[in-house]
Amino acid sequence: AQSVTQLGSHVSVSEGALVLLRCNYSSSVPPYLFWYVQYPNQGLQLLLKYTTGATLVKGINGFEAEFKKSETSFHLTKPSAHMSDAAEYFCAVSRIYGGSQGNLIFGKGTKLSVKP
């Protein structure tokens, strides 16, 4: 079965500090992986995705993620946190059964707080 685990439901960093949000996945086939961001009372917005090719993926707002097959991980990083990065972040893997496309399994999310 496929699954996504996000380590840490809440992460707090100081403005200007490194942001590291952890995501591990389980998949019996090469995964397609996504990171989304959600601001309060809004929908989710795609930050970045990994399909094939380069394992370091760059996204919007200065975020990037590295696919590590040996560690089954897809951690999200940003070198320097900004106050506007405070939001909830979701990691997701694309389902491999049912014939549906773009049908994702989401992790439970990590809320990022940024302290001034």
Add this chain to the structure above:
Amino acid sequence: DGGITQSPKYLFRKEGQNVTLSCEQNLNHDAMYWYRQDPGQGLRLIYYSQIVNDFQKGDIAEGYSVSREKKESFPLTVTSAQKNPTAFYLCASSSTSGGSRNSPLHFGNGTRLTVT
């Protein structure tokens, strides 16, 4: 601008009443989805549809119903059989062209349903 419109943003209902949440997209996407979001639980798939007049149950379909009479529209009805309907509901769509699993989801801004 293309996007997904969910209405209303906030909805209040008495227990025992059915309620229908609207979702309209002008992205020309074939696939549409309904997710439910509860604090600390991430997103869980309720129903999805890949083409008009066809839809499939997701992980938590009990107590919900959908229709897909038009490509642009995918309304969700929360019935009185749903035991715990208070939640944040998110509609999404994705392209199915190319036949791959790497199509990202585009989300609406959600409807917050409160049932008392």
